[in-house]
Amino acid sequence: MTRPSILDEVLTSAGCSGETDPGDRPRFAVTNPATGDRLGHVPDMGRSEVHKAVRSAKVAFPVWSRKTAKERAAILRRWYELIHSRVDDLAQLLTLEQGKPFNEARGEILYGASYIEWFAEEAKRIEGDILPTTGPDRRMLVLKQPIGVVAAITPWNFPSAMISRKLAPALAAGCTVVIKPAEDTPLSALALAQLAKRAGLPDGALNVVTSVRAAETGEVLTSHPDIRKLSFTGSTRVGKLLMRQCAETVKKVSLELGGNAPFIVFEDADLDAAAAGAMLCKFRNAGQTCVSANRFYVHASVLDAFADKLAERMTALKVGQGLDEDTTVGPLINPAAIDKVEGLVDDAVAKGARARLGGGRHARGGNFFEPTVLENLDDTMEIARAEIFGPVVTLIPFEEEADAIQMANDTPYGLAAYFYTQNMARIWRVTEALEYGMVGLNESVLSGENAPFGGMKESGIGREGSKYGIEEYVEMKYLCHGGLGA
C-alpha cells in the first residue's frame, strides 16, 4: 500500500507524527476499517480545547467577516484548486480511514470540492433588499449579515464532503467555524483544514476539534453562548438531543438526519434503468449513506423480473479493500456497524424472510458483509422499520399505487425517495404525494452542489447546497432609516 503523503502532513500538523509521544496530551488511534491497521493518532480534545477553539473562532470572526465577499471568494476558490491538485492523495487518505472504494473516495473529494467552488461564487451574491417606503421621511432596507461563529458536527460516512458542504457556505457568508468530525474519520477533516490554511484562510477562521468524547464536546458546542448556529449531520437520535441542547441558547440549527428511503418500481417502469439505479443507490459506500435506498417496493407483476435483473448485476460486485483496483463494495465502518446489519438480517430470516442472495458476513471476515437480497418480509421484522446502513436490499411487493405511496410515507423519516415509472400522470401524483425533501424520478443519484439537499419530518431542518444553502448562515436585519425629512 502506498502511504498518501498528506497523511504525514496531517499527523504532523496535529502534533502526532509517527509514533513519538506528543507528551501527556490524550490522543486516539485512527484505524483502517478494512484491515484494522493503525493509520496514526490524533489529539483527543475535551471541554477546555473546545472552549479554546470557540475563542479563536470568535477572535477571527471580525477579521474574516469584514473581508469583502470577493476576497473571501478568492480564498475559497484557491482552496478548491488546492483540493483538486491533491485529489488522489486526499482520496487515498479517505479510503484508508473510511473504507470506501478509491473511485468513490475520489468522487467524494470532487463532490465536496464542488460545494466550495459553488459557494465561492455565491459569496458574491448575498444580496439585501430595499423595500418600498411607508413614508417620505424614511427608507427601509434589509441587510444580510453572517450569523457568527458556527459549530459543525459531522459523520463518518462522507468524511470529506459532509464537511465541505458545511464549511463552504459558512465561510462564504463570513462566518467562522468550529468543526468536530466523527471519531472514526478525523483525518480527512484535518487534511481539508490544512489545505484551507494554505489557501489563505486566516488563523482561527476554521478550527478542527478531534475527539472521541462526542457527548462532552457536543455539550460545549451546543451550549456555548458565542456559538450562534449548529449544523449537524448524523443520526436522528443525536440530532434531537443536540436540538434540545441548542434550545437553551436559542441557536439556529440545520439538521441532516437519518433517512429511510423508499425505492418504488411501478409496473410500467423501465426495469433495466430501475435495476441500474438500484445498484448505484444501494451499494455506493456499501449502503452506508443517508440517501441509500432502504426499502424496495416493487409492483408484484414485475417483482421477479426486477429481482433477476438486480441479482445479475449484483453478481458483478466485488467486495474488498477500497484501494484494490477492482473493489466495488468496501467494508462497513466498524465492528458495531457489521453487528447491527447482521442482527437485522438474522432477525428477518428467523421470522420468515428468505435471502435470494447473500445473507451474512462475507468470507473475507472483518467488517465485510455480503451484498444481500431479502424477500418475504413483514412488519414484525426490525428491518422493515430500521435504517439498514449496509449492502442489503429488502424487496416488498405491492399491487396498487396508493398502497406504495402509503407504505413509502409510513415512516417518521423524509429525506430521499425514488420511483421509476413511464406514466406521465403518475409522475405528478406520486411526486406530490411523497413526503420527502428529495425525489429521484427515474434517477437514483440526485445530489449536487446546485441542488437543495435536505429532509422533511424527522430527517431534518434546512438545506445544504444550491442558492438556498447560504441562507442557513446569514441573519436578516431590517433597517428603518428615519428622520430624512419630507
Ligand code: ADP
Ligand atoms: P452515526 O450513526 O452516523 O455514527 P451519530 O449521530 O452517532 O451518527 O454521529 C454523528 C456525529 O455526531 C459524529 O461526529 C459523532 O461523534 C457525533 N455525536 C454522537 N453522539 C453525540 C452526542 N451525544 N453529542 C454530540 N455529538 C455526538
